[in-house]
Amino acid sequence: MKNPSLRSKELPVASYDYALQERIKLAKPSQPLTMAFREVITNRRSVRKFRPVSKEQLSELLWYSAKVKSLQIQDNGYILTHRGAPSGGARHPIDIIVYDPTMFSNAHFYYYNPFDHSLNQVVNKNTAPLINHVNQIVPIDDGTLLWFVAHTQRTAAKYKHPESLIWRDSGALINSLQLTCTALSLNSCPIGSLGEPYISEFFGVPGIFGAGGIIIG
Secondary structure (H helix, E strand, C coil): CCCCEECCCCCCCCCCCCCEEEEEECCCCCCCCCCCHHHHHHHCCCCCCCCCCCHHHHHHHHHHHCCCCEEEECCCCCEEEECCCCCHHHCCCEEEEEECHHHHCCCCCEEEECCCCEEEEECCCCCHHHHHHHHHHCCCCCCEEEEEEEEHHHHHCCEECCHHHHHHHHHHHHHHHHHHHHHCCCCEEEECCCCCCHHHHHHCCCCEEEEEEEEEC
């Protein structure tokens, strides 16, 4: 793997539009997080036993760890964002999809929109290959699955050899989610898989692939 380097001129990024149906607007947390950071960092653990997650808990988790806090629109139209987890060049190539058939009353994936803090049902129904794959590694049981969908072009437009930046972004997001889970008294466990080839096959678009995931509960 080669070191990333800035391009002399940034390339344009073609937007990717998810095929979406139902939209669930999530609420802003009613109370701030109260657990001291020293307690959060000390108590963080990967735990493979999961309880049901409420929509309010999921909303809090995503609000603190993944929601856009501020943004800047470049002259070329690309939107740089500041979120709970860092990203190389503020490119944020990783999107989150959520799976919880109990919470949503269906077995669809839901795309998390970090700009308006909403969950949006992805039209493609064939979630079984990824779910079966994850269950062979760590059973989801009563938990909620969050999976990472990497969009290579977002980072590759600014950097040559962007691969390591995308993997670092994935790790930073996992850490942000786990620490926030600890602050919310939720168990969590990262999954030792990229979710390939299932994510690539699910979306069927070159340059979009799985970059890991986490079960919470």
